[in-house]
Amino acid sequence: xxxxxxxxxxxxxxxxxxxxxxxxxxxxxxxxxxxxxxxxxxxxxxxxxxxxxxxxxxxxxxxxxxxxxxxxxxxxxxxxxxxxxxxxxxxxxxxxxxxxxxxxxxxxxxxxxxxx
Amino acid sequence: xxxxxxxxxxxxxxxxxxxxxxxxxxxxxxxxxxxxxxxxxxxxxxxxxxxxxxxxxxxxxxxxxxxxxxxxxxxxxxxxxxxxxxxxxxxxxxxxxxxxxxxxxxxxxxxx
Numbered sequence: 686x687x688x689x690x691x692x693x694x695x696x697x698x699x700x701x702x703x704x705x706x707x708x709x710x711x712x713x714x715x716x717x718x719x720x721x722x723x724x725x726x727x728x729x730x731x732x733x734x735x736x737x738x739x740x741x742x743x744x745x746x747x748x749x750x751x752x753x754x755x756x757x758x759x760x761x762x763x764x765x766x767x768x769x770x771x772x773x774x775x776x777x778x779x780x781x782x783x784x785x786x787x788x789x790x791x792x793x794x795x796x797x798x799x800x801x
Numbered sequence: 802x803x804x805x806x807x808x809x810x811x812x813x814x815x816x817x818x819x820x821x822x823x824x825x826x827x828x829x830x831x832x833x834x835x836x837x838x839x840x841x842x843x844x845x846x847x848x849x850x851x852x853x854x855x856x857x858x859x860x861x862x863x864x865x866x867x868x869x870x871x872x873x874x875x876x877x878x879x880x881x882x883x884x885x886x887x888x889x890x891x892x893x894x895x896x897x898x899x900x901x902x903x904x905x906x907x908x909x910x911x912x913x
Contacts, residue, residue, distance in 0.1 A: 691843070719900065728889065729844075729903045778843055780901070790901060792836075792844040 691793025708779030715781035823890035
């Protein structure tokens with residue numbers, strides 16, 4: 686299957702700072718990328734959908750000014766957590782898809798963010 | 802809205818079969834997936850089934866879909882300790898470009 690690389694796998698940052706997480710599709714062009722957040726022992730919650738060259742579509746309740754998503758190329762999307770707080774600590778996972786209507790989405794390895 | 806429910810925990814003995822169940826409320830899904838997540842890792846796609854199919858078998862994995870009851874199951878034959886993980890069912894709806902709605906996840910524990 687296709688490979689999606691997410692970086693970093695773990696990051697610790699201080700409250701008030703910003704953290705950028707990268708999601709790269711290594712061997713295919715990802716027209717659509719998704720960002721999920723997973724709380725401990727919980728399911729994955731979709732945060733936003735990004736299409737290359739367009740503004741991201743955020744799910745209800747997700748602050749777009751806090752979770753900045755950029756999808757500037759067909760192989761890279763970034764999620765920046767701005768002014769991080771301890772409650773932003775979570776596991777963030779991206780997925781990438783090359784098409785629509787049920788085409789398989791491939792997942793990155795996830796990023797464990799800890800805000801201290 | 803879409804709700805996808807799974808039982809939280811399942812424990813089986815090595816060598817037995819495991820059956821993980823999933824129920825959903827929205828019948829307009831096109832594909833239904835099963836993902837495996839090991840501790841601290843991303844999601845690995847195990848298998849999927851198109852909504853007009855009743856069953857799909859892939860080596861040790863068998864997926865059964867009952868559209869009338871909106872029930873999906875994953876059967877793992879000859880369960881091994883390496884199968885211990887959290888299993889998520891997920892569905893995709895027509896026109897949503899791989900936007901997945903995940904179930905609550907089932908933790909499978911395989912004992913010796």
